[in-house]
Amino acid sequence: MIRATRLIRADALGAGEIVDRVVLDHGDRHRRRVAMRGVGGLAFLLDLPEASVLEDGDALALEDGRLVWVEAAPERLLEIRAEDARALKRLIWHIGNRHIPAEIGDEAVFIVHDHVLAEMVRGLGGSAEPVERPFRPEGGAYAGAAAGHGHHRHDHDHHGGHHHDHD
Known part of the structure; x- marks a missing residue:
C-alpha cells in the first residue's frame, strides 16, 4: 500500500498532481498513522512522523509525489x-x-x-x-508552534472540588 508521509499546509501548497481527496470531520482530522481511502477510491496509509491536525485545504504527499487533498466535512x-x-x-x-x-x-x-x-x-x-x-476550532494555547494546531494535556482544579486530567 502506498504511504502518505508528509503533510503540506494549504499556505505552502505548490504545484503537484492532486489525485484524490479525503473528506474528514474534526475528530478524524487529528491523525498520525491510519489506513485511508479517498473519495475517488485511492487506498493509502497515512504515516506521518507525528500526530497532526489535517486542516481543510491541506494536502497529503504520497511517496511518489502525488497529492491527496484534505477537505473538512x-x-x-x-x-x-x-x-x-x-x-x-x-x-x-x-x-x-x-x-x-x-x-x-x-x-x-x-x-x-x-x-x-x-x-x-x-x-x-x-x-x-x-x-x-x-468545523475549524481553535488549536489552543499549547498547540504545535509550527502549524498552530494540536492538543495538550493539563491538570487543574475546577473550583468545584473535583480534580482531573484532560487529553
Missing part, C-alpha cells in the same frame, strides 16, 4: 451569537470554561451541537442555532 454545529461584542465575549468565556472546542469568528462562535450547551447559551442571553458546516 460538514458537521452538525451550533452557531452562537450575542447582541454585542461584549456579550459574545462573555459567552466565549463560559464555553471555554467547559473546555469545549470552539471556532471563534468575528460575530459568531461555532461549537459541536449539544442541547445542554445550547440551553446554557440561551439562558445567558445568546442565541444558539443549529447549522451544518465544516
